[in-house]
Amino acid sequence: MDNLLQLGKQVLASQPFSKLVGAELTSFSQGRAELTVPVTQKLQQQNGLVHGGVISYAVDNALTFAGGSVLGPEVVTSGYTINYLRPAMGTAIIARAAVIYSSKSRAVCRCEVFSAVDGKENLCAASQGTIAMIGRSSANKA
Amino acid sequence: MDNLLQLGKQVLASQPFSKLVGAELTSFSQGRAELTVPVTQKLQQQNGLVHGGVISYAVDNALTFAGGSVLGPEVVTSGYTINYLRPAMGTAIIARAAVIYSSKSRAVCRCEVFSAVDGKENLCAASQGTIAMIGRSSANKA
Amino acid sequence: MDNLLQLGKQVLASQPFSKLVGAELTSFSQGRAELTVPVTQKLQQQNGLVHGGVISYAVDNALTFAGGSVLGPEVVTSGYTINYLRPAMGTAIIARAAVIYSSKSRAVCRCEVFSAVDGKENLCAASQGTIAMIGRSSANKA
Amino acid sequence: MDNLLQLGKQVLASQPFSKLVGAELTSFSQGRAELTVPVTQKLQQQNGLVHGGVISYAVDNALTFAGGSVLGPEVVTSGYTINYLRPAMGTAIIARAAVIYSSKSRAVCRCEVFSAVDGKENLCAASQGTIAMIGRSSANKA
Numbered sequence: 001m002d003n004l005l006q007l008g009k010q011v012l013a014s015q016p017f018s019k020l021v022g023a024e025l026t027s028f029s030q031g032r033a034e035l036t037v038p039v040t041q042k043l044q045q046q047n048g049l050v051h052g053g054v055i056s057y058a059v060d061n062a063l064t065f066a067g068g069s070v071l072g073p074e075v076v077t078s079g080y081t082i083n084y085l086r087p088a089m090g091t092a093i094i095a096r097a098a099v100i101y102s103s104k105s106r107a108v109c110r111c112e113v114f115s116a117v118d119g120k121e122n123l124c125a126a127s128q129g130t131i132a133m134i135g136r137s138s139a140n141k142a
Numbered sequence: 143m144d145n146l147l148q149l150g151k152q153v154l155a156s157q158p159f160s161k162l163v164g165a166e167l168t169s170f171s172q173g174r175a176e177l178t179v180p181v182t183q184k185l186q187q188q189n190g191l192v193h194g195g196v197i198s199y200a201v202d203n204a205l206t207f208a209g210g211s212v213l214g215p216e217v218v219t220s221g222y223t224i225n226y227l228r229p230a231m232g233t234a235i236i237a238r239a240a241v242i243y244s245s246k247s248r249a250v251c252r253c254e255v256f257s258a259v260d261g262k263e264n265l266c267a268a269s270q271g272t273i274a275m276i277g278r279s280s281a282n283k284a
Numbered sequence: 285m286d287n288l289l290q291l292g293k294q295v296l297a298s299q300p301f302s303k304l305v306g307a308e309l310t311s312f313s314q315g316r317a318e319l320t321v322p323v324t325q326k327l328q329q330q331n332g333l334v335h336g337g338v339i340s341y342a343v344d345n346a347l348t349f350a351g352g353s354v355l356g357p358e359v360v361t362s363g364y365t366i367n368y369l370r371p372a373m374g375t376a377i378i379a380r381a382a383v384i385y386s387s388k389s390r391a392v393c394r395c396e397v398f399s400a401v402d403g404k405e406n407l408c409a410a411s412q413g414t415i416a417m418i419g420r421s422s423a424n425k426a
Numbered sequence: 427m428d429n430l431l432q433l434g435k436q437v438l439a440s441q442p443f444s445k446l447v448g449a450e451l452t453s454f455s456q457g458r459a460e461l462t463v464p465v466t467q468k469l470q471q472q473n474g475l476v477h478g479g480v481i482s483y484a485v486d487n488a489l490t491f492a493g494g495s496v497l498g499p500e501v502v503t504s505g506y507t508i509n510y511l512r513p514a515m516g517t518a519i520i521a522r523a524a525v526i527y528s529s530k531s532r533a534v535c536r537c538e539v540f541s542a543v544d545g546k547e548n549l550c551a552a553s554q555g556t557i558a559m560i561g562r563s564s565a566n567k568a
Contacts, residue, residue, distance in 0.1 A: 011188060016185070017184065017185050018193070021195070041158055043158065043162075045160075046153060053163070077226055083220065083527075225412065252410070268392060269412075326445075327443050336487075337444075338483075340479065344482050345478070
């Protein structure tokens with residue numbers, strides 16, 4: 001396992017909420033991050049689908065990892081937009097984020113979320129967001 | 143407790159992920175919803191702040207409840223935008239959503255998220271999103 | 285006319301595209317900006333309604349003025365989200381933007397767009413966006 | 427010239443605001459649209475760059491054409507998000523939109539905007555938005 005992926009896995013492991021959700025960092029390289037969330041009953045909404053909040057969590061975190069891969073570890077998510085496309089179900093949720101633009105202090109990333117159903121992946125959400133370096137943004141200051 | 147709030151609390155109680163997060167529906171009326179998430183250690187990210195995914199979950203769900211209060215229970219969140227403004231900490235996260243426009247099939251809502259710290263509320267995120275009726279949108283169809 | 289409004293009017297007058305559209309800065313104060321676009325035939329789309337691009341222009345510019353009123357004149361719009369709510373028609377388009385959060389380098393603003401029809405205002409779009417200081421963001425660097 | 431491109435050019439030509447801006451439909455096929463705006467002085471803001479409102483116009487219209495290519499001509503833009511990445515200058519602005527998801531009534535599209543400078547294209551904005559069929563959305567009803 002390369003160094004960046006190992007480092008990323010350590011960061012994810014230090015996030016109690018990510019452990020609660022059960023997320024795994026399954027790929028992490030310069031400009032790209034993939035987060036996989038095995039689907040369990042506790043992640044559902046009232047109709048047995050994966051809760052939108054889980055999809056949002058995965059998008060938020062995948063965008064941040066992708067941005068952090070080019071800006072460094074001291075980053076925050078400034079914000080993002082998400083469109084839900086199809087119901088999320090199956091055995092796992094896979095969020096793949098990639099940097100489409102970066103400067104010294106800011107990265108704009110896109111993320112697609114897929115649900116793995118019967119060995120097939122279905123696109124279930126699409127997102128675009130901005131990651132900022134801490135200290136160059138005020139997002140981390142009260 | 144009025145009927146709408148009671149109904150909303152039943153819906154929330156039937157969402158396993160909302161139970162996992164520990165969210166409570168603290169206010170629910172025509173066009174408005176307030177979701178409160180008591181802050182616990184399991185909701186944190188690596189720096190001891192509330193994870194952005196928790197804020198996103200609260201926004202997603204508060205928007206959906208607000209939209210559902212005018213469109214009826216068969217709704218899905220089509221999508222939303224969130225801007226993180228300040229780090230979320232303190233004893234509770236409070237998401238307040240309100241409908242700013244609605245038609246027969248669609249409601250556009252805004253949501254503000256506050257963190258309760260020392261008896262004070264700090265605005266920590268702001269969102270705008272669209273809720274659609276199931277069957278009039280395709281968001282629930284594979 | 286106060287100094288801030290006068291200054292704002294000078295900035296708007298120095299934007300060739302704003303002159304092409306025919307926009308006027310009708311109110312400008314700390315944290316708030318109102319832009320009015322008299323509706324003419326040249327601003328329409330194929331069905332006689334005001335083109336969405338005109339609404340977007342008004343949102344973009346009103347957000348930037350609102351952000352600039354607290355951050356200073358050297359600002360750029362980092363990005364924004366817009367939801368179209370009702371068709372825009374009538375005699376004028378009025379975009380009202382307000383800062384909902386600001387730090388030293390960033391302001392998050394909301395904007396509502398109204399169309400004036402028969403002496404009444406109809407909400408026709410709602411937006412949320414981020415304004416950044418030039419030099420603290422990279423948005424102005426190639 | 428194929429039929430779809432010819433049809434699209436007629437629609438664009440019937441939009442007075444698109445004529446005012448000087449936009450041209452340079453490519454149009456199932457799921458994709460490319461809009462080119464030759465840069466002239468009248469499209470600038472106060473610093474000689476292309477006004478953000480022009481970029482927004484191009485995004486709005488390219489998204490709508492892309493969505494319309496799969497949903498049919500009776501569509502409206504429900505909303506979109508735009509991030510500005512680099513200053514827009516040069517000889518032309520090129521907005522390329524593509525459908526990433528569509529159902530019977532809704533298409534979610536992405537758009538990238540490039541500025542052509544010295545024979546090179548620079549990415550200057552990125553967007554994601556939703557197009558809806560008229561009659562299945564309320565966006566066209568007052």
